[in-house]
Amino acid sequence: MFSFHRITFVGFGLLASSLAAALKQAKSDVIIRAVSSPKTLLRAKEMQIADETFGYDEVEKWVEGSDLILLCTPISVILSTLEKLSQCTPTHPILVSDIGSTKAEICKAGAKLQKPFRFVGSHPMAGSEKHSLEFNDPSIFENAYWFVCPPAGMKKSEYAALSEIIEFVGATQIVFPPEHHDQTVAWVSHMPQMASTSLAANIPHRLLDQGYQHFAGRAFRDMTRIAASSWAMWKDIADTNRAEILRAMDEYIAGLKATRDAIEKIPHDEELHQIFLAGNDGRASLFAPGKNASNSFFQLTVQLKDEPGTILAILKPLAAAKLNIRDIELMKVRENIAGTLLLAFKTEEQAHQARDILRAENFEVMER
DSSP states (O other): OOSOSEEEEESOSHHHHHHHHHHHHTTOOOEEEEESOHHHHHHHHHTTOOSEEEOTTOHHHHHTTOSEEEEOSOHHHHHHHHHHHTTOOOSSOEEEEEOOSOOHHHHHHHTTOOTTEEEOEEEESOOOSOOSGGGOOTTTTTTOEEEEEOOTTOOGGGGHHHHHHHHHTTOEEEEOOHHHHHHHHIIIIIHHHHHHHHHHHTOOHHHHTTTGGGGOOHHHHHHTGGGGSOHHHHHHHHHHSHHHHHHHHHHHHHHHHHHHHHHHTTTSOHHHHHHHHHHHHHHHHTTOTTTOGGGOOEEEEEEOOSSTTHHHHHHHHHHHTTOOOOEEEEESOBTTBOOEEEEEESSHHHHHHHHHHHHHTTOOEEEO
């Protein structure tokens, strides 16, 4: 299945353990080596998602015998680990990559590795506000973009092992220069994190003192979900992509001010109307056909009754038909009012089969 035999994960959090779990689930013959803290390594063994374990300081031991080393720690630790690797002299070729959320500084450090090391930077656009191996999800990379930033002149065959992993987990590989990567993710990932964190951090005391924040609806909860993200990870992102994040925030702030100014002009609301139209277009552009791999699932919505066992009654016949649900979300739930269950499938054929099964069970099903 793979051209390599041993993969070493340096750092064994959510993404590393999810990839390891996917390899185990597929019953591959790849030897999974985990490098982490004693507590995490013990848990990885208990969960049977690591074959060999090493401490961070056992560098010579976990380097030797590795075919692919994937650095899955915070960015500052990735940079210090690359420095340690530069002092090693392995006896065979080893491909080194990483999953850091910024690329320019990491790729610059990785380029200093000498043969037989080969370094290629990478970044899967997957994850969660959860960050430990307890939350591992073998399907977390499916349909996600996975950026690969090879140094100039590196042939695709030289990082084939990484490409095999990306294809195996169902991600879409995007080859990108490191600088383009950092400019892009500053807008589509890093600035939204800062906006979400700022929104949650600035709930006014006139609401907090009365407990009124508990009345927040779905919009506010969705917009602040990632405010639960780890400071340890985001500190390094802010440090290594500061200029691009600041530029993206300045652009966003200018747009927010334009919206505020348009509201101030009401009842003359044409400017606000145009901003809404531009927002409609911007949102629609995220889902342009053939342009968004991460949203290519086929979705159904199923109306629920407010009674025990309804969700099980939906899932049971789908499981009996061996239909694999790729994503599931409970939406618009209010007591004594029918909610909506969102189901996502990999193929249109599977979605249609699920639709027909559920309609035969007298559920109201719509394609989305």
